[in-house]
Amino acid sequence: xxxxxxxxxxxxITIVFSTLxxxxxxxxxxxxxxxxLILLSSKVKENVIKTIDGIAKPFEIAEIDExxxxxxxxxxCIYIVDEKEDLKKQIEKLKGIMNNFGDFYILNLNTKKGxxxxxxxxxxxxxxxxxxxxxxxxxxxxxxx
Amino acid sequence: xxNKNYVSLKNYLKAFFYFLLITILLSFSTVVLHExxxxxxxxxSGCHSVKIILFETKLMTTYTEMECPPTTKTTLLGLSGMxxxxxxxxxxxxxxxxxxxxxxxxxxxFNLTISIWDLEKYLNIQNAExxxxxxxxxxVLGEILLIEKSIF
Numbered sequence: 001x002x003x004x005x006x007x008x009x010x011x012x013i014t015i016v017f018s019t020l021x022x023x024x025x026x027x028x029x030x031x032x033x034x035x036x037l038i039l040l041s042s043k044v045k046e047n048v049i050k051t052i053d054g055i056a057k058p059f060e061i062a063e064i065d066e067x068x069x070x071x072x073x074x075x076x077c078i079y080i081v082d083e084k085e086d087l088k089k090q091i092e093k094l095k096g097i098m099n100n101f102g103d104f105y106i107l108n109l110n111t112k113k114g115x116x117x118x119x120x121x122x123x124x125x126x127x128x129x130x131x132x133x134x135x136x137x138x139x140x141x142x143x144x145x
Numbered sequence: 146x147x148n149k150n151y152v153s154l155k156n157y158l159k160a161f162f163y164f165l166l167i168t169i170l171l172s173f174s175t176v177v178l179h180e181x182x183x184x185x186x187x188x189x190s191g192c193h194s195v196k197i198i199l200f201e202t203k204l205m206t207t208y209t210e211m212e213c214p215p216t217t218k219t220t221l222l223g224l225s226g227m228x229x230x231x232x233x234x235x236x237x238x239x240x241x242x243x244x245x246x247x248x249x250x251x252x253x254x255f256n257l258t259i260s261i262w263d264l265e266k267y268l269n270i271q272n273a274e275x276x277x278x279x280x281x282x283x284x285v286l287g288e289i290l291l292i293e294k295s296i297f
Contacts, residue, residue, distance in 0.1 A: 008205040012172070015258065019281060020168050023288030024161055031293060 035060055036143050037074040037101070059143060064093050077101040078142055080135065081118070083109045091121045098122065105142050107135060160296050168288065171248065175255040176207050178233065179226040183209035186225030190217050223267025230256040247291035254283030 036059040064079070077098070081090060098104045106126045108115050118126050129138055180197045187195040192213035199207055213222070230252065237249035257280030265273040 009200065009207075010205070012206075012259075015281065015284075016168055016172050017165070019284045020161075020165055020288055023285050024164065024292060026285075027289045027292040028157070030289075 032074050035074055036076040036078070037062060038078050038080070038139065064090070064097075074101055076103040076105075076143070078105045078107060078139060080107045081109055081114065083114075087114050087117060091118065094122060107138060160292075163296075164288070164292060167291075168251070171251055172255050175230060175252050176259060178229045179256055179259055180207060180209045182225045182227060182229040183211075183222065186222060186228060187211040187213065190222060192217060192222075219267045223263040226260055226263050227256060244291055244294045247287045247294060250287030251284050251291065254280045254285075254287060256280070257283065 038059055038061050060074075079094060079098075081087070094106075104125070106118055106122060108118055108126055108128045109130075115126060115128055127138060127142075129135060177197075177199075184195055184197050187209065190213060192211040195209070195211040197207075197209050213219075234249045234253045234256070237252070238246050241249060257276045259280075261273045261277045264270045264276055270276075
């Protein structure tokens with residue numbers, strides 16, 4: 001008399017692996033629908049963002065090059081333009097991803113010339129910020145909108 | 146564990162392999178506990194040469210083997226795979242806090258999935274595959290809740 005489970009080990013491993021992959025993707029998707037994203041193109045400002053207080057809603061931080069590889073389905077996105085990087089390159093990167101977000105805000109730390117170019121090329125709402133430190137005030141107000 | 150505020154592919158992969166490890170350990174322990182149920186009930190029922198085979202190349206699976214007297218109730222022996230797992234699942238669900246409850250759901254799912262053969266052969270249940278489908282749904286549900294609760 002033999003009591004066994006019907007699945008040979010390879011089928012069993014496939015069940016274990018595929019259910020986990022499916023569950024992981026569903027959990028990821030569900031979570032992103034209720035999360036805001038702050039996009040950066042440089043690690044310099046990451047420290048500034050992390051020290052922001054008073055943000056009620058959940059948010060995440062990512063670098064623009066990493067987001068391409070992930071499933072983009074966030075509720076809201078704030079992109080901080082990097083003044084040290086070529087603006088045209090940044091605009092090209094943004095064009096590829098910005099349609100995946102409900103609301104898209106661009107915080108411009110560049111010159112007036114940069115602001116004009118951003119207005120011309122991108123559909124997002126553009127806010128001009130004079131100092132990096134001002135981000136601490138602007139970001140919470142945008143996230144709570 | 147994973148940084149909650151910083152999104153990166155590396156962080157997601159780390160989280161995925163962490164959960165893969167948990168799922169493999171949980172599924173393997175459920176299989177062993179399931180076979181332990183058959184083993185204990187086989188001994189109680191007066192069967193002899195009772196043994197749990199963790200793996201062998203002929204059937205390519207884990208199973209319990211025993212020689213039982215003709216009077217043995219095979220229906221109960223078939224069900225006995227659940228006798229250890231189900232009380233543990235109930236206990237984990239009642240006593241456990243937060244993510245423990247979701248581990249119990251996953252365990253129940255695995256137990257149903259691996260019971261198809263026993264249910265079909267010893268309980269004469271037609272379309273026992275339905276239990277397998279229900280089991281897989283429970284595994285996925287438990288994993289989604291566990292992942293959401295633990296890392297996100």
